[in-house]
Structures are given as C-alpha cells and as structure tokens.
Amino acid sequence: MANKALKTNTFAWEGTDKKGTKVRGELTGQNPALVKAQLRKQGINPTKVRKKSTSILSAGKKIKPLDIALFTRQMATMMKAGVPLMQSFDIIGEGFEKPAMRALVNEVKQEVSAGNSLANSLRKKPGYFDELYCNLVDSGEQAGALETLLDRIATYKEKTEALKAKIKKAMNYPIAVIVVAIIVSAILLIKVVPQFQTVFSNFGAELPAFTLMVIGISEILQEWWLIVLLGLFAFGIAVQQVHRKSEKFRDLMDRTVLKLPIVGDILYKAAVARFARTLATTFAAGVPLVDALDSVAGASGNVVFKNAVMKVKSDVSTGMQLNFSMRTTGVFPAMAVQMTAIGEESGALDDMLDKVASFYEAEVDNAVDGLTSLMEPVIMAVLGVLVGGLIIAMYLPIFQLGSVV
DSSP: OOHHHHHOOOEEEEEETTOOOEEEEEESSSSHHHHHHHHTTTTTEEEEEOOOOOOOHHHHHOHHHHHHHHHHHHHHHHHHOOHHHHHHHHHHHHHOHHHHHHHHHHHHHHHHHTTTHHHHHHOOOOSSSSSHHHHHHHHHHHHHHHHHHHHHHHHHHHHHHHHHHHHHHHHHHHHHHHHHHHHHHHHHIIIIIHHHHHHTTTOOOOOOOOHHHHHHHHHHHHHHEEEHHHHHHHHHHHHHHHHHHOOHHHHHHHHTTTTTTTHHHHHHHHHHHHHHHHHHHHHHHHHOOOHHHHHHHHTOHHHHHHHHHHHHHHHHHHHTHHHHHHHHHHHHHHHHHHHHHHHHHHHHHHHHHHHHHHHHHHHHHHHHHHHHHHHHHHHHHHHHHHHHHHHHHHHHHHHHHOOOO
C-alpha cells in the first residue's frame, strides 16, 4: 500500500500566469490535486491538468545500466555545484525521457524525504543499484564526501558500460557472420536448388555425389524447414534457461570462452580491466582491502576471476601482500601484478590499479578494432565458400554433361 501511495506520474497542464498569459508544461506528482497546488504556489492558475499518456514505444523502454550511470553523473554534478539533494532529484527526474527512469528517481526521492539515507533508499531498488554501488554511497555519506564518491561511482559505471559495449561489439560481429551465412544458404537451398533439381531430373544420368548431397539437404529443408527453425529456436531458449539456472553450466561457459581464439583474449583483458577498475574505485573510497576484494569478486563477471579473487582475499586476510597473492593464482598478467606491487610499495595502490584498468581497457578497444578489420575478409571468405560451394554443386552435372558431349 505504501508503494502505491508514493507512486508518481507525469501530468500535462495548462493555465494562465499572473499576467493572464496562457502557459503550459509538464509536472510530476502523485495526483492532479497536488500538481494544481504546486502550480498555484508558482503563481499559475491551472485550467487543465491531465495525466500524460504513455506511448507504447516509451512504455517499453526499460531502465538500462547506462541510465543509472547518467543518473549518477548528474547527481555528482548537482552536488558539486551545491544544489540541495531533494532539488537535485527534481531536476534530474524532469530531464529523463523514459517514464520508468522518472518514476525511479521520484521513488528514491520519496524514500529520502521520508528520512532514509540515500544509501538505504537505493538499497530498496536492488534491481538497479547493486551492493557495490550502495556500499560506496554509504561510505561517501559517512565520510561527508558524497559528491566525491558519486563522481567516482559515475566514472566507474561509465568505464564499465563502455567496456561492456566493446565486448558486445566483439561478440556480435562473429554472430552476425554466422546468421547471414545461414540465411543465405537456406534461401539458396529452399528456393534456388529446386529449380536446378527440375532440370537434372531430365538428364537421365547419375549425378555427382556432392550434388546429390546438396539436393538431399534441400529436400529436407523444403519439407521440414519450419520444424528445423522451431528446433533451432527451442535449442536457443533451452541453452538460455540452462545458463540461467545451472551454476555448473555457467562456470563451464566462463572457462570455455576464455580459451576461445581471439575472442577469449579480449574477454580475458576485459576481466582484468574490470578487476582493476572495481578494486581501484572501492579502495579509493576508503573501503578496507579485504572488504573491497569481496566487492571485486562479485563484480568480476567470470568464475575464473571470481575464484582467483576469493583466493587473493583469503591470502591477504592472513597478511600476504596483494601482488604476491595475485601472482600465485596464475590468473593475472605480469603487468598487472607488477603495477600492483609498485602501488603497494609507494602507497598509491588505487592510482596504479586505475592505470592498469585504463591500459587493459585500451587493449580491449584495440583488439575489438582489430577483430572488426579481421572479420571483414572472413565474412567474404565464409559467404564465398558457402555460396560458391552450392553453385559448384549445381553446375557440376552441367560440366560433366558438356564433357560427355
């Protein structure tokens, strides 16, 4: 019931100001009566207040991590400029086009206005603000340096999402090649091959084995293409469900992807960058190293690195140096270990880790660009082999017939 009472909506209003000039705009509020009261406080006589209708397209826009990163950056900017917290919520909420994001900002505002701390208010939205995010905000509030911590969190979120975007770019390109190749081959097998098959039926001669194989595949697809399509779709859904529910399967996938050629190297460097970025952010926020490693393990994104970080945490808690423990895992690259050692010796661990993160983020960026350049000739080669193979299979009988004549 309390959640319903706190729910806010966007209202479109029309009215006249003190000079009698017609004005209009939008305001967020719990109901039309409160919106009218807010307008009267501003010297506006409201003549019409109605709930703004949400289009199907805007309603379907879910809150993405980039939206949370933008919210954090705007909060940091507002607080650095000295804007009060409650007013910051109003300004930021009005700036978002997504109704879901506006609602989220207003719900957090309502929680804070009820007397809760910002960290505790954010903890009530775990789907958008993870434990690491909330712990860093909590540290900022307790230390009286919330604007500084929000700035660090915003940088962390922006860098993390940029890294994720690069990984998606690297993964999407090979997938696109496979999909295009399958679609082109399916069209040729279902639509083109049958035309040749009709011609071959009048030859009265034995067809080459390669041609017979292609015709056989074509006949299967012509008759069962819908079942094959549904089967592929069902297989994809099944893999997704197993990945979501089975921890063993996820762990197997995490280990396997790191061993893949080219893509595995990109994912490995991305995991190192994520490790360094998360640890640098938490350590700089004043979080004790052992507790910071807990957050790093949760944000690692790969079971290999998660297990390695948990081992490092166990070693560090017994007095071992961070860089020495990292080396014993055999997971972290020598450059990251050496930079960590320098950071520990100089007392600037967060700065060194930040440099490690920046270095490997740049490495990922270069690797993705290289993969993109490499994939262009690969696409041409794959499509050429598939399409060329099908064409050769169809023309082989014609060539043989010509040689007989």
